[in-house]
Amino acid sequence: MDAITYSNFRQNLRSYMKQVSEDGEPLIVTSKEVEDTIVVLSKRDFDSMQETLRVLSNEYVMGKIHRGDKQFSKGNFKTHDLLEVETNE
Structure with missing residues (x-):
């Protein structure tokens, strides 16, 4: 910096x-x-920091993140192939 x-x-x-x-x-x-x-x-970086702080201060969301992290660490997850989505533009 x-x-x-x-x-x-x-x-x-x-x-x-x-x-x-x-x-x-x-x-x-x-x-x-x-x-x-x-x-x-930059405003982009400021907005990103603000959103990060909102997520970190939200106990419900952080609980879900921690729960998912524990499940992943224990190998309790499934992998899936990505689906191709067609758009009609």
Whole structure:
């Protein structure tokens, strides 16, 4: 993860926004005051993190994931061939 100064970020805002969006790499923007340092990330990555947090905080969903993981670890699963689905476009 790259780090740049606030003034450099401000002067080149457009190019840094594009870089973060295209590369998917967060960018640290430093400030004289350490507590004012921020991390810039793409909306796609932000949305992904939010969804991950929602799943992790949902006890019902996490219970199902853990149950499935235990079943898989014990070999209690079946495999199936993928079906081809025709679309009428």
